Amino acid sequence: MAHTATSRPVEARQTSPAGRFDIYAGVHKGLRSFMAETLVAAGRMDVYDPAEIIGTLAQVRGLLDLCRAHLHAENQFLHPAMEARRAGTACKTATEHEDQVQALEALETGVLAVERAQPGARVEAARRLYHRLAAFVAESLAHMHDEETSNNAVLWATHGDEALAEIQQAIVASMRPETMAAFIRWMVPAMSPAERAGLLGGIQLGAPREVFERVLATARPHLTAREWTKLTAALAPLPMSQ
Secondary structure (H helix, E strand, O other): OOOOOOOOOHHHOOEOOOOOEOOOHHHHHHHHHHHHHHHHHHHHOOOOOHHHHHHHHHHHHHHHHHHHHHHHHHHHHHHHHHHHHOOOOOHHHHHHHHHHHHHHHHHHHHHHHHHHOOHHHHHHHHHHHHHHHHHHHHHHHHHHHHHHHHHHHHHHHHOOHHHHHHHHHHHHHHOOHHHHHHHHHHHHHHOOHHHHHHHHHHHHHHOOHHHHHHHHHHHHHHOOHHHHHHHHHHHOOOOOOO
């Protein structure tokens, strides 16, 4: 769900192996990364360290919030686009989204259980949260794969690349700045250099300078020196929006 200027060539954006615009690619890479890091953090959390508990549970909540925003965006923008051109094709995904909403609520309950547990019961509460989170991640990975294969097949058969880019732009426009910043934080480091340059190059061309600079500032701490060098080299030839 990245901001992509329509003036940026489609091939410079998120594309599938077949060269089609892939609306799922970047955001799903970011979510997979966030899920993996959060699952590991939950598993190694020291339940006797108050500061670590606070930090880890805040990370879990951040993941839950981003997953909710992602589900909402797909429900509001992608599923109607699929149904308008090919009725019934979004039904399976929509049903799975309902299950995911319930799973997110159960995870929120699990976070609260750890927070409220007495020291002697915190180990078990943390174990239950970790197992619940692991099951959610496993189901989400399978779900995202199905979207990237089955749903993309429908979108590619019924929409041109520019139409898909416009849907993506509408998704971005609907989001609060802090939500978009969270997506950028996880998406950009999870992308390949070419994908990263395509995403940020589109923002550089289409967004005001201050917006682009905020996006770079959000991403930079999470890139290696080598990744940053490649990115700045790719962006340097592009003009900057004023």
